[in-house]
Amino acid sequence: MSRTSLIVASFAVAALVGLIASHYGSDLKTARARISVGSSVANTQCGPIEYSEMGQGPVLLVVHGAGGGFDQGMEFGKHFAAKGFRVVAMSRFGYLRTPVPSDASAAAQADAHKCLLDQLGISQAAIVGVSAGAPSAMQMAIRHPDRVSALVLVVPAAYTPRTKNAPSVTPARGTKFLFSTALRSDFLFWTAMHVAPNMLIRGILATPPEDLNDVNPDERARVYGMMKEILPVTVRREGLLNDADVVGSLQRYDLERITAPTLCISVADDLYGTFAAARYTAGQVPGARFIGYSKGGHIFAGHQDHLIKEIAAFLDRGDKTLRASRDVTPRGALEQLSFTQ
Numbered sequence: 001m002s003r004t005s006l007i008v009a010s011f012a013v014a015a016l017v018g019l020i021a022s023h024y025g026s027d028l029k030t031a032r033a034r035i036s037v038g039s040s041v042a043n044t045q046c047g048p049i050e051y052s053e054m055g056q057g058p059v060l061l062v063v064h065g066a067g068g069g070f071d072q073g074m075e076f077g078k079h080f081a082a083k084g085f086r087v088v089a090m091s092r093f094g095y096l097r098t099p100v101p102s103d104a105s106a107a108a109q110a111d112a113h114k115c116l117l118d119q120l121g122i123s124q125a126a127i128v129g130v131s132a133g134a135p136s137a138m139q140m141a142i143r144h145p146d147r148v149s150a151l152v153l154v155v156p157a158a159y160t161p162r163t164k165n166a167p168s169v170t171p172a173r174g175t176k177f178l179f180s181t182a183l184r185s186d187f188l189f190w191t192a193m194h195v196a197p198n199m200l201i202r203g204i205l206a207t208p209p210e211d212l213n214d215v216n217p218d219e220r221a222r223v224y225g226m227m228k229e230i231l232p233v234t235v236r237r238e239g240l241l242n243d244a245d246v247v248g249s250l251q252r253y254d255l256e257r258i259t260a261p262t263l264c265i266s267v268a269d270d271l272y273g274t275f276a277a278a279r280y281t282a283g284q285v286p287g288a289r290f291i292g293y294s295k296g297g298h299i300f301a302g303h304q305d306h307l308i309k310e311i312a313a314f315l316d317r318g319d320k321t322l323r324a325s326r327d328v329t330p331r332g333a334l335e336q337l338s339f340t341q
Helices: 003-035 070-081 106-120 131-143 175-180 186-195 197-203 209-214 217-228 237-248 274-284 304-324
Strands: 040-044 047-054 059-063 086-090 125-130 148-154 262-267 289-293 333-338
Touching: 003 186, 040 106, 047 070, 047 106, 059 070, 059 106, 059 131, 070 086, 070 125, 070 304, 086 106, 106 131, 125 131, 131 148, 131 237, 148 304, 186 197, 197 209, 197 217, 209 217, 262 274, 262 304, 274 289, 289 304
Parallel strands: 059 086, 059 125, 125 148, 148 262, 262 289
Antiparallel strands: 040 047, 047 086, 289 333
C-alpha cells in the first residue's frame, strides 16, 4: 500500500472513530439525563429508596425486573396510570440511587417495599412484580399480607421443582457471556446494541429474535426501547449482581400463605424458563389464576396491550368477582386457567 493510501486509510479510520465516539457520547448523555429527573429519594426506616409516582386512584406498586430502576417501572406503569391507578415505582436494591444494604435478600427487599409505603402514607397497595422483581413481590404478600390488596406476577423469576418437563429459571443462552462483558461497560453495551442487537434480545431480554417477525412496528419499537433503557448500565450493575444472587438461589416460598388475589402471567418460549415457574406458583397460591402465551419471549412481544388489559381488569374485578367468573381463553393466549384449593 502506498504512503498516500495509508494516509487516506488513517483519516478514514479516525473519522469513523470520531463518529462512533460522538454517537456514543450523545446517546449516553441522553440516557443519563433520562434518569436524572422524575424521581425522589425517600429516607425510610429501611434506608434510602428512590421512587417515582404517576396518576391518581388505587395504589399500584410496580416492582421492576433486572436491568431496571424506577424508570423501567414507570415505563410499564404508565399504562395503568392512564387507567385510573396511582402508580408507585421504586429502584430496587443496587439500581440507580437505591444502595445495596448488608441484607439484600428478597425478604429484605419486601420489607423495603413496606417501608416505602409507610413513608408515603399508603396503607395498602396492589403489587406487580415483573421478572426479577417477583421474589420480593411474593415475599411482601407473605410477610405483610395486610398491605397487599392484590398480587400480579409477570414472567416471574420464581421457584419450580426441578423436573425434566419443568426446569428451574435459568439464564438464556449467552446471558453469562454478556453479563461478564457488555453488562460491565456502558460502551460495550452500547456497541452490542448497534452491532449485535439479536444477541442482546436473546441473551438479555430472553426472547427468540424471530418472535419479533410477527409483531407490529409499535411492539418492535417497544422491544428496542427496552434495550436502550438499560443504559447507563454501570449505575445498574450492583442491582444486576444482587439479582443474580437472589435468582440463582431461589427457594420455595410459603405460597399457601398468600391471601391476596393473585394473577400469574408468562410465555411458553421465555428463554429464562419462567412459564413453568408461573404455572407452578399459580397452582400453589390459593385461588390464583394463570395466563400463558405461546410465544413472545420474556418481554411478551406482541402481547403487551392484551396483558395490560388483563391485569387492569383483574385489579378492577376484585377477588369475589374473579373467582366467580368463567374462564375465557383470550385471543393469542395459550391457556388461561383458574386454580382453586
